Amino acid sequence: MIMAIPRALRDMWANRFxxxxxxxxxxxxxxxxxxxxxxxxxxxxxxxxxxxxxxxMAYLGxxxxxxxIGELAAxxxxxxxxxxxxxxxxxxxxxxxxxxxxxxxSLLENLRENPLPDAFEVHMAEAFLGRERVxxxxxxxxxxxxxxxxxxxxxxxxxxxRLVDLFRLTGMAMGGLFFLxxxxxxxxxxxxxxxxxxxxxxxxxxxxxxxxxIRLPFYIQGLIHGIAGGALGLLGLYAGFRFIIYRVSEDxxxxxxxxxxxxxxxxxxxxxxxIGWTGAYISIKQFGxx
Amino acid sequence: MTVPAAGDATAGGAxxxxxxxxIIRMFHVYKRYGAKLALADVSLAVSEREFVFISGPSGAGKxxxxxxxxxxxxxxxxxxxxxxxxxxxxxxxxAPHLRRKFGIIFQDYKLIATRSVxxxxxxxxxxxxxRRKLIRKKVRxxxxxxxxxxxxxxxxxxxxGGEQQRVAVARAIVGDPRIILADEPxxxxxxxxxxxxxxxxxxxxxxxITVLVATHDTALIRRTGGRVVLLDGGRLDVSTxxxxxxx
Ligand SMILES: Nc1ncnc2c1ncn2[C@@H]1O[C@H](COP(=O)(O)OP(=O)(O)OP(=O)(O)O)[C@@H](O)[C@H]1O
Ligand SMILES: [Mg+2]
Numbered sequence: 001m002i003m004a005i006p007r008a009l010r011d012m013w014a015n016r017f018x019x020x021x022x023x024x025x026x027x028x029x030x031x032x033x034x035x036x037x038x039x040x041x042x043x044x045x046x047x048x049x050x051x052x053x054x055x056x057m058a059y060l061g062x063x064x065x066x067x068x069i070g071e072l073a074a075x076x077x078x079x080x081x082x083x084x085x086x087x088x089x090x091x092x093x094x095x096x097x098x099x100x101x102x103x104x105x106s107l108l109e110n111l112r113e114n115p116l117p118d119a120f121e122v123h124m125a126e127a128f129l130g131r132e133r134v135x136x137x138x139x140x141x142x143x144x145x146x147x148x149x150x151x152x153x154x155x156x157x158x159x160x161x162r163l164v165d166l167f168r169l170t171g172m173a174m175g176g177l178f179f180l181x182x183x184x185x186x187x188x189x190x191x192x193x194x195x196x197x198x199x200x201x202x203x204x205x206x207x208x209x210x211x212x213x214i215r216l217p218f219y220i221q222g223l224i225h226g227i228a229g230g231a232l233g234l235l236g237l238y239a240g241f242r243f244i245i246y247r248v249s250e251d252x253x254x255x256x257x258x259x260x261x262x263x264x265x266x267x268x269x270x271x272x273x274x275i276g277w278t279g280a281y282i283s284i285k286q287f288g289x290x
Numbered sequence: 291m292t293v294p295a296a297g298d299a300t301a302g303g304a305x306x307x308x309x310x311x312x313i314i315r316m317f318h319v320y321k322r323y324g325a326k327l328a329l330a331d332v333s334l335a336v337s338e339r340e341f342v343f344i345s346g347p348s349g350a351g352k353x354x355x356x357x358x359x360x361x362x363x364x365x366x367x368x369x370x371x372x373x374x375x376x377x378x379x380x381x382x383x384x385a386p387h388l389r390r391k392f393g394i395i396f397q398d399y400k401l402i403a404t405r406s407v408x409x410x411x412x413x414x415x416x417x418x419x420x421r422r423k424l425i426r427k428k429v430r431x432x433x434x435x436x437x438x439x440x441x442x443x444x445x446x447x448x449x450x451g452g453e454q455q456r457v458a459v460a461r462a463i464v465g466d467p468r469i470i471l472a473d474e475p476x477x478x479x480x481x482x483x484x485x486x487x488x489x490x491x492x493x494x495x496x497x498x499i500t501v502l503v504a505t506h507d508t509a510l511i512r513r514t515g516g517r518v519v520l521l522d523g524g525r526l527d528v529s530t531x532x533x534x535x536x537x
């Protein structure tokens with residue numbers, strides 16, 4: 001059975017141009033799917049980074065007593081998921097506002113009284129990040145006695161998450177499409193190889209070779225198409241990734257951009273092996289019936 | 291000159307005469323290709339270690355009869371039993387194991403044009419999953435036996451007809467078969483080459499292999515003598531035993 005490998009390789013070498021084209025085609029499919037995955041991985045990273053910076057502003061009602069404010073601080077801190085809750089008195093908030101609007105300070109000069117409410121700035125504990133959890137916590141805080149309203153980057157967060165979902169879906173659809181396309185290309189190549197070997201296949205049958213023995217080299221060829229195409233595609237993706245990082249290196253320092261993690265590359269390689277195997281399977285099934 | 295066999299067209303007579311168990315038995319076998327009846331009601335027994343000629347004019351069904359034996363094609367009707375195995379009950383996936391009992395020399399040789407003589411012979415052992423070292427040893431030895439050891443690297447199309455025939459013989463014998471089926475093994479050869487191939491077959495027979503030779507070369511049959519099964523229009527005509535010509 002070990003001899004099936006040299007048999008497969010010899011056949012591939014005899015048709016090297018065809019096989020090269022097949023491998024490159026599979027590589028392109030893997031490259032495109034990999035690019036999507038790469039985007040997704042990094043978008044996910046960005047999302048969680050931004051989530052980490054999310055804070056919930058809880059604006060308090062007017063005329064709360066200091067004692068109630070102290071109680072509120074304790075109540076907020078005791079909610080599960082709260083990492084830190086800082087009280088921002090309205091006077092401080094106004095000061096911040098003034099500092100921010102330094103150029104147009106005159107706008108605020110005529111204010112007779114401070115229009116801003118007291119507020120708590122709430123940060124999430126690490127383990128409690130995530131869109132749904134932030135929303136839940138915001139609701140809980142809003143329900144507390146003395147809290148007028150809460151505010152966080154809800155719409156923005158949701159829009160971004162929807163975008164990521166859309167990309168994920170598109171990626172999966174493209175992945176499926178490219179899987180089929182790749183399998184089809186491999187099937188076509190293997191069909192040609194089988195056809196060019198049909199005399200030999202027939203003779204092997206007559207001298208007592210089992211179907212498994214006859215088919216094995218063709219499955220190996222499909223697997224080689226898959227592995228080589230997958231590796232080449234990932235290599236191309238990595239090269240493209242490095243190139244882009246190099247081009248925008250100033251920004252890259254700020255963004256947590258990274259290449260695909262090991263297990264994902266393994267998954268993609270396995271997927272591309274499956275492409276090769278499926279291609280071989282399809283053409284062998286057809287050939288067997290012919 | 292011809293001595294009719296004691297029995298009928300079932301041709302069991304010779305088998306019993308030699309006292310062996312029949313290794314090949316055909317019971318009322320029919321083979322139809324579309325409207326064409328290639329074999330009609332053929333019954334035959336061949337015992338182990340027998341040497342049998344299948345003779346008859348072109349189109350008589352000789353090749354078809356051999357095909358029935360190694361499951362080259364299924365019989366349309368009737369039963370074929372090889373070494374106790376009823377082929378009509380043998381699942382398709384077991385066919386390879388049945389075929390390994392045979393060494394087959396095809397009428398058109400069936401050599402792979404793009405592979406060396408060595409590889410062409412080796413394929414019969416590769417198909418059995420033999421180890422490479424053993425394959426090399428056995429292939430060298432059979433190529434020597436057929437006088438082709440110098441041509442191991444040659445491609446079949448570069449060989450003469452007689453040389454190709456000898457490669458086909460080497461491939462048939464390399465797997466130590468129980469039965470050799472030789473379809474017109476001397477068909478396109480001159481007398482000398484034909485004789486060389488024929489002597490090889492004789493030698494295998496002496497070593498205990500059952501040999502079936504399909505041929506319309508009556509001169510060859512007359513020269514060597516032996517049991518002859520005559521086919522005509524797909525029907526078994528007579529089974530005769532021809533005594534060899536005195537030297
Ligand atoms: N695959 C096939 N399809 C259709 N007809 C066939 C097929 N094989 C054989 N025949 C027909 O069956 C008959 C017997 O053929 P077969 O090849 O057995 O003859 P043969 O005795 O071997 O002849 P020859 O001496 O020429 O080799 C012929 O009429 C042939 O045309
Ligand atoms: Mg014939």
